[in-house]
Amino acid sequence: MSEEPKAPMKVREMVVLRVTAKMLIPFILLYALYVQFHGDFGPGGGFQAGVITAAGLILYGLVFGLDQLKRAVPQRVLEITLAIGLLMYGGTGWVTLLLGGNFLEYGYLAQHHPVHGQHYGIAMIEGGVGVGVASGLLVIYYALAGRGRR
Amino acid sequence: MIQQFPVLVVVAPLVAAPITLLIRNRRLTHLWAMAVAWFTLFVSANLLHEVLTTGPISYQLGGWAPPWGIEYRVDTVNAFVMVIVAMIASVVIPAMPTRIRLDLAPERMYLFYTATLLFIAGLMGITVTGDAFNVFVFLEITSLASYTLIGLGAGRRAPLAAFSYLVMGTIGGTFVLIGIGLMYQMTGSLNMADLAVLLPGVQHTRTIMVAFAFITTGVSIKLGVFPLHQWLPKAYTYAPDLVSALMSATATKVIFYLLVRMIFTVFGATFVFGVLHLDWLLLPLSLIGMFVASLAAIYQTNIKRLLAYSSIAQIGYMTLGLSMVSVAGLTGSLVHLFNHALMKAGLFMVVASIFYRLATHEIADMRGLGRRMPLTFAAWVVGGLSMIGVPGTVGFISKWYLVLAAIEKGWIGIALLIVLSSLLALVYVWRVIDVAYFQSPPEGQADRIEAPPILLIPTWILVGATVFFGINTTWTVGVAEAAARQLLGVMP
Numbered sequence: 001m002s003e004e005p006k007a008p009m010k011v012r013e014m015v016v017l018r019v020t021a022k023m024l025i026p027f028i029l030l031y032a033l034y035v036q037f038h039g040d041f042g043p044g045g046g047f048q049a050g051v052i053t054a055a056g057l058i059l060y061g062l063v064f065g066l067d068q069l070k071r072a073v074p075q076r077v078l079e080i081t082l083a084i085g086l087l088m089y090g091g092t093g094w095v096t097l098l099l100g101g102n103f104l105e106y107g108y109l110a111q112h113h114p115v116h117g118q119h120y121g122i123a124m125i126e127g128g129v130g131v132g133v134a135s136g137l138l139v140i141y142y143a144l145a146g147r148g149r150r
Numbered sequence: 151m152i153q154q155f156p157v158l159v160v161v162a163p164l165v166a167a168p169i170t171l172l173i174r175n176r177r178l179t180h181l182w183a184m185a186v187a188w189f190t191l192f193v194s195a196n197l198l199h200e201v202l203t204t205g206p207i208s209y210q211l212g213g214w215a216p217p218w219g220i221e222y223r224v225d226t227v228n229a230f231v232m233v234i235v236a237m238i239a240s241v242v243i244p245a246m247p248t249r250i251r252l253d254l255a256p257e258r259m260y261l262f263y264t265a266t267l268l269f270i271a272g273l274m275g276i277t278v279t280g281d282a283f284n285v286f287v288f289l290e291i292t293s294l295a296s297y298t299l300i301g302l303g304a305g306r307r308a309p310l311a312a313f314s315y316l317v318m319g320t321i322g323g324t325f326v327l328i329g330i331g332l333m334y335q336m337t338g339s340l341n342m343a344d345l346a347v348l349l350p351g352v353q354h355t356r357t358i359m360v361a362f363a364f365i366t367t368g369v370s371i372k373l374g375v376f377p378l379h380q381w382l383p384k385a386y387t388y389a390p391d392l393v394s395a396l397m398s399a400t401a402t403k404v405i406f407y408l409l410v411r412m413i414f415t416v417f418g419a420t421f422v423f424g425v426l427h428l429d430w431l432l433l434p435l436s437l438i439g440m441f442v443a444s445l446a447a448i449y450q451t452n453i454k455r456l457l458a459y460s461s462i463a464q465i466g467y468m469t470l471g472l473s474m475v476s477v478a479g480l481t482g483s484l485v486h487l488f489n490h491a492l493m494k495a496g497l498f499m500v501v502a503s504i505f506y507r508l509a510t511h512e513i514a515d516m517r518g519l520g521r522r523m524p525l526t527f528a529a530w531v532v533g534g535l536s537m538i539g540v541p542g543t544v545g546f547i548s549k550w551y552l553v554l555a556a557i558e559k560g561w562i563g564i565a566l567l568i569v570l571s572s573l574l575a576l577v578y579v580w581r582v583i584d585v586a587y588f589q590s591p592p593e594g595q596a597d598r599i600e601a602p603p604i605l606l607i608p609t610w611i612l613v614g615a616t617v618f619f620g621i622n623t624t625w626t627v628g629v630a631e632a633a634a635r636q637l638l639g640v641m642p
Contacts, residue, residue, distance in 0.1 A: 083168035090165035093157075103157040105213035 021063040028056035046126035050133025085132025092124040156209040156222040164271035170264045183263040191236035198229035217341035223280030227633040231407045238399040269295035273404045283340045300389040311388040318381040325368025332361035373405040376439025386458035395498035399491040414637040432473035439466035444574035480634035482551030489544035493536040496612035500530045503601035518591025529613045534579035536616040539572045543620040
């Protein structure tokens with residue numbers, strides 16, 4: 001009895017991978033948010049959170065295919081979030097300028113509690129970094145994964 | 151508001167770039183980029199005026215005092231360089247909708263303006279910052295933006311040229327970073343003024359000598375000093391024409407400023423020239439670069455490659471003035487930054503106009519063009535005369551100061567070599583004039599194909615300025631000399 005040689009299974013057909021990925025991705029994204037907001041008090045911050053977010057979405061792309069990922073996060077949206085990330089950072093600086101401080105002098109964000117101002121400022125720019133890094137990494141992934149299949 | 155100006159020159163184009171990404175509309179993004187460039191010019195001109203009247207300005211980013219915080223420090227030298235960059239950007243960006251040799255669909259032009267604004271933001275950052283690590287960050291922003299801009303050139307060679315620049319540029323950038331890291335290891339400081347105070351205590355150590363070697367070599371790669379120039383002709387040749395105009399007139403100037411800043415402010419002239427004798431290396435390399443690159447320019451058949459080699463020779467003049475370590479020599483170098491920016495940008499604009507009509511960069515195809523595009527070619531003649539150094543143009547002013555500096559040092563031979571190298575410039579400028587004016591145009595083609603005003607006006611602004619500042623030198627030479635005195639620590 002000779003069996004037909006099986007064709008190697010495609011990633012998308014592997015049930016274990018699909019189920020595990022589906023279970024993991026929400027937690028990865030949640031963990032990214034934890035790292036993002038924990039950055040104010042301890043290790044972590046926007047860059048790491050952005051990388052983790054992108055990693056979660058790239059895992060989705062690897063298991064379910066680039067087209068599926070692009071349906072969830074269109075390239076056009078990424079271009080906008082990329083700009084917004086940088087604008088959140090630069091915009092915070094401009095706001096401090098307009099409030100009478102130096103560029104990125106966070107103390108001016110809360111006139112009566114400079115320490116609160118520091119807190120708001122850091123939260124804003126770390127948010128900008130997170131959004132910018134996540135979008136940037138995804139754009140790079142789209143460009144590399146989409147090569148030669150236009 | 152004037153006390154906020156040092157940061158505005160950087161963050162205005164930096165924040166304008168993502169806004170460009172959001173606007174997307176082709177016409178609006180162009181107007182936006184133009185407005186930002188003019189705003190930057192206004193701010194830098196104000197800064198220069200302020201610095202000349204009241205002395206250096208220090209700006210604390212985020213309100214953190216130096217040496218812990220990042221300090222932006224404006225003095226005569228970098229205010230002068232900022233004005234050069236902003237001026238060239240303000241003149242070249244208006245001509246950009248012609249989309250010459252751009253491998254980009256018209257509806258994606260906003261990406262081109264975004265990269266241009268980031269490029270300007272990076273250059274301004276390198277110039278204005280007083281923090282050594284900040285220099286590296288802005289160096290990377292500039293480089294990444296310029297790889298993008300070069301890669302947008304039409305044809306398959308543009309991405310290749312961008313890639314070979316990327317390889318060399320990354321090596322250069324890494325060298326600079328290693329050097330900064332070693333200095334930080336020895337002194338614990340990244341602030342340039344603070345480093346200048348701390349370095350003399352440890353300057354005899356091998357670490358600092360290695361740091362100096364890494365920084366000088368890294369910056370020289372980025373600058374394209376002979377023999378580290380191989381990436382430059384390719385990059386300038388295959389980049390879109392207007393990008394070549396912008397880059398040749400701004401990027402090399404800023405990187406030369408960085409070299410000057412590192413040598414004179416951070417390490418100090420006594421250490422660099424008195425202990426390490428950088429001039430023994432830089433002077434012969436400058437002279438060889440002037441001659442080899444000018445000779446190479448003579449043999450080019452592609453007009454952009456000719457101009458690129460000419461740029462390498464001109465960089466030789468700048469480093470020559472630097473290696474003389476005198477007020478006259480440094481004045482010559484700094485005034486040449488301004489002068490060369492004007493003439494090279496003007497000449498690249500001429501190339502852009504020719505390509506707009508003929509779609510060629512081959513000199514052989516330009517037969518009889520002097521009669522078909524009279525105004526464009528008149529601009530080539532004036533810019534070319536300046537490149538040679540004919541009296542009445544800016545080229546003469548720079549060479550005059552360099553020759554004076556050489557004579558002042560008693561180096562008559564070098565003074566003669568400067569004059570001799572100008573004759574080589576005469577040959578390569580004349581080759582184009584000969585083809586354009588003394589050969590008859592090919593049969594059966596339109597008589598007049600003058601470039602459109604959108605190209606012609608910026609070209610003539612630049613070329614007109616080479617004549618204006620060639621006759622009225624009070625402003626340029628005055629500022630350059632004040633800057634040179636400041637760098638060498640000589641009080642007037």
